[in-house]
Amino acid sequence: xxxxxxxxxxxxxxxxxxxxxxxxxxxxxxxxxxxxxxxxxxxxxxxxxxxxxxxxxxxxxxxxxxxxxxxxxxxxxxxxxxxxxxxxxxxxxxxxxxxxxxxxxxxxxxxxxxxxxxxxxxxxxxxxxxxxxxxxxxxxxxxxxxxxxxxxxxxxxxxxxxxxxxxxxxx
Amino acid sequence: xxxxxxxxxxxxxxxxxxxxxxxxxxxxxxxxxxxxxxxxxxxxxxxxxxxxxxxxxxxxxxxxxxxxxxxxxxxxxxxxxxxxxxxxxxxxxxxxxxxxxxxxxxxxxxxxxxxxxxxxxxxxxxxxxxxxxxxxxxxxxxxxxxxxxxxxxxxxxxxxxxxxxxxxxxxxxxxxxxxxxxxxxxxxxxxxxxxxxxxxxxxxxxxxxxxxxxxxxxxxxxxxxxxxxxxxxxxxxxxxxxxxxxxxxxxxxxxxxxxxxxxxxx
Numbered sequence: 001x002x003x004x005x006x007x008x009x010x011x012x013x014x015x016x017x018x019x020x021x022x023x024x025x026x027x028x029x030x031x032x033x034x035x036x037x038x039x040x041x042x043x044x045x046x047x048x049x050x051x052x053x054x055x056x057x058x059x060x061x062x063x064x065x066x067x068x069x070x071x072x073x074x075x076x077x078x079x080x081x082x083x084x085x086x087x088x089x090x091x092x093x094x095x096x097x098x099x100x101x102x103x104x105x106x107x108x109x110x111x112x113x114x115x116x117x118x119x120x121x122x123x124x125x126x127x128x129x130x131x132x133x134x135x136x137x138x139x140x141x142x143x144x145x146x147x148x149x150x151x152x153x154x155x156x157x158x159x160x161x162x163x164x165x166x167x168x169x170x171x
Numbered sequence: 172x173x174x175x176x177x178x179x180x181x182x183x184x185x186x187x188x189x190x191x192x193x194x195x196x197x198x199x200x201x202x203x204x205x206x207x208x209x210x211x212x213x214x215x216x217x218x219x220x221x222x223x224x225x226x227x228x229x230x231x232x233x234x235x236x237x238x239x240x241x242x243x244x245x246x247x248x249x250x251x252x253x254x255x256x257x258x259x260x261x262x263x264x265x266x267x268x269x270x271x272x273x274x275x276x277x278x279x280x281x282x283x284x285x286x287x288x289x290x291x292x293x294x295x296x297x298x299x300x301x302x303x304x305x306x307x308x309x310x311x312x313x314x315x316x317x318x319x320x321x322x323x324x325x326x327x328x329x330x331x332x333x334x335x336x337x338x339x340x341x342x343x344x345x346x347x348x349x350x351x352x353x354x355x356x357x358x359x360x361x362x363x364x365x366x367x368x369x370x371x372x373x374x375x376x377x378x379x380x381x382x383x384x385x386x387x388x389x390x391x392x393x394x395x396x397x398x399x400x401x402x403x404x405x406x407x408x409x410x411x412x413x414x415x416x417x418x419x420x421x422x423x424x425x426x427x428x429x430x431x432x433x434x435x436x437x
Contacts, residue, residue, distance in 0.1 A: 067207075068206070068207060069206065071205050071206040071207065072204075072205060072206030072209060073205065073206075074205035074206070075203055075204060075205035078203075078435060078436070078437075079437065081203070081205060082346070082348075085205065086203075086205070086322075086324050086325045086326070087325050
């Protein structure tokens with residue numbers, strides 16, 4: 001009985017830790033020396049081990065175009081489109097945003113807020129996919145365990161459409 | 172008379188099972204789309220090399236497009252060129268469009284005063300075409316479907332047609348990726364078509380030395396699987412023959428099915 005209580009208490013603790021942990025992202029969009037440059041469409045999401053989507057974190061595209069015309073090219077982020085995008089209506093509140101220029105972009109997700117508060121403990125990956133008009137497409141994956149036991153700095157490097165991708169976990 | 176011959180010849184081209192010479196296929200400009208009210212354009216042709224236009228256009232008289240809600244959709248800007256037919260289609264609903272050319276006709280041949288004669292066309296024109304004194308009359312029915320699929324947004328379920336030879340998706344035809352295995356079921360008049368040979372031909376043969384055709388046979392449940400070796404367009408084809416005719420005096424029924432499927436890079 002006491003054991004049960006203890007594990008219940010522990011489970012509660014873990015659940016609370018999960019809620020308190022934070023996820024920070026630093027996404028680099030490289031400066032490219034090309035004749036015709038358009039800012040890339042970028043999708044950032046949390047992926048389950050079976051490649052299904054646990055949560056969308058951000059989608060940067062031409063949100064301001066009239067009649068939602070910017071949505072026409074969302075399919076070019078083909079992995080994200082298959083796993084998540086095609087199931088949704090655009091724009092998506094709290095996820096859709098304008099395209100970003102070359103440079104480093106900081107994103108912070110608080111453990112108590114959406115979508116991390118609903119994230120069950122387990123193995124996930126941050127996935128960043130970029131597709132650029134008259135350019136290429138690239139996908140970068142950074143696996144991590146949730147909730148983090150300690151502060152962690154994970155990173156991966158894109159090759160042409162993405163630069164350095166950093167994932168910072170704070171328990 | 173001249174028009175009749177031309178019509179018959181053209182119909183023969185549109186009925187590959189009857190002609191036994193060339194394959195028919197469609198080539199959609201896109202199969203997976205985002206955004207709303209997107210357009211696709213589709214080429215349709217008859218010829219052996221997938222998907223090159225080098226023989227004849229496919230007649231669009233029997234073009235049937237079914238929208239995601241099950242209602243018919245209208246093709247725009249139909250045109251028949253020397254080597255291909257084209258039409259445009261607006262995907263105004265979310266879901267999957269089934270785009271098909273369905274040919275349901277008869278082929279008759281006989282001798283009249285020692286001369287060989289023949290008729291290709293609709294069954295209701297048969298009586299007028301064949302004289303009472305026709306000798307060695309042979310009539311066969313032909314039912315063929317040439318189709319492709321395009322999806323705006325989320326793929327929607329496809330209802331089986333239930334008539335003739337058809338491919339019923341287990342894996343959705345607009346959710347195909349290189350390296351993955353897709354499962355389909357072949358049906359004949361709505362029932363599993365067992366032990367049926369299915370040919371799967373990748374496009375782009377002009378830029379390689381081999382056709383690289385994949386040959387599979389359906390199981391007892393009519394199902395077959397294919398692991399896509401690379402992204403691109405594929406032509407999937409099957410033929411059958413039986414005696415379940417509906418036209419009087421027809422001795423056999425020829426059935427054919429072909430679909431153009433796009434496999435994406437994951």
